[in-house]
Amino acid sequence: MxxxxxxxxxxSVLAALLFGVSMGVGLMLLLRPSSSTSASADAGADASASAxxxxxxxxxxxxxxSSDAPTVDPGVNDPAAAARAAKxxxxxxxxxxxRSSQLDAQCKKLKPATPxxxxxxxxxxxxxxxxxxxxxxxxxxxxxxxxxxxxxxx
Numbered sequence: 001m002x003x004x005x006x007x008x009x010x011x012s013v014l015a016a017l018l019f020g021v022s023m024g025v026g027l028m029l030l031l032r033p034s035s036s037t038s039a040s041a042d043a044g045a046d047a048s049a050s051a052x053x054x055x056x057x058x059x060x061x062x063x064x065x066s067s068d069a070p071t072v073d074p075g076v077n078d079p080a081a082a083a084r085a086a087k088x089x090x091x092x093x094x095x096x097x098x099r100s101s102q103l104d105a106q107c108k109k110l111k112p113a114t115p116x117x118x119x120x121x122x123x124x125x126x127x128x129x130x131x132x133x134x135x136x137x138x139x140x141x142x143x144x145x146x147x148x149x150x151x152x153x154x
Contacts, residue, residue, distance in 0.1 A: 088134050095122040095131040100148070106140060107150035114138055114150040121147050 004012075103117020118137060120128035125145045132139070137151035 088131065091123060091127050091131050095120055095128050097132070097135070097149075103140065103148055103150070106148075110140065111138055111150040114152055116151050116153045118149050118151050119147050120149055 098119045098121070100117045100119045103119075104115060107117045108115045114137065117140070118132070120132045120137075122128070123131075125147065128147050129139060129149075132149040132151070135151060137149040140146070140148040140150050
């Protein structure tokens with residue numbers, strides 16, 4: 001008894017591969033999360049941002065009643081800005097910047113507008129980057145996820 005020809009085996013393998021890929025794509029389209037779950041997540045984020053804004057509005061109202069000079073709080077009218085400011089304040093306690101003169105040569109070469117090197121540490125890469133960007137720094141090598149940033153001299 002002879003077996004199957006090479007053409008039959010190759011055709012069977014390609015057909016099975018094509019069938020598997022089409023089933024995988026079909027299942028991904030069928031089982032992907034609906035937009036209602038992302039809308040509920042956005043609503044939860046909006047609710048926490050508005051709660052933060054209300055708390056800052058209450059704090060600024062009590063502070064302005066106790067002092068003679070009027071204070072302007074930019075986060076009162078913009079809840080997203082208040083949430084970002086609160087997040088930045090919390091992260092600045094956690095993430096610390098250290099001056100690194102060893103990075104100066106690379107910063108001058110790759111990022112001439114920001115010639116001073118700093119190392120941000122204490123948090124995840126995204127937290128370090130958030131604090132560094134708020135300080136006017138840019139990542140030296142964003143693809144490596146290293147905590148090295150180029151900044152203006154402080």
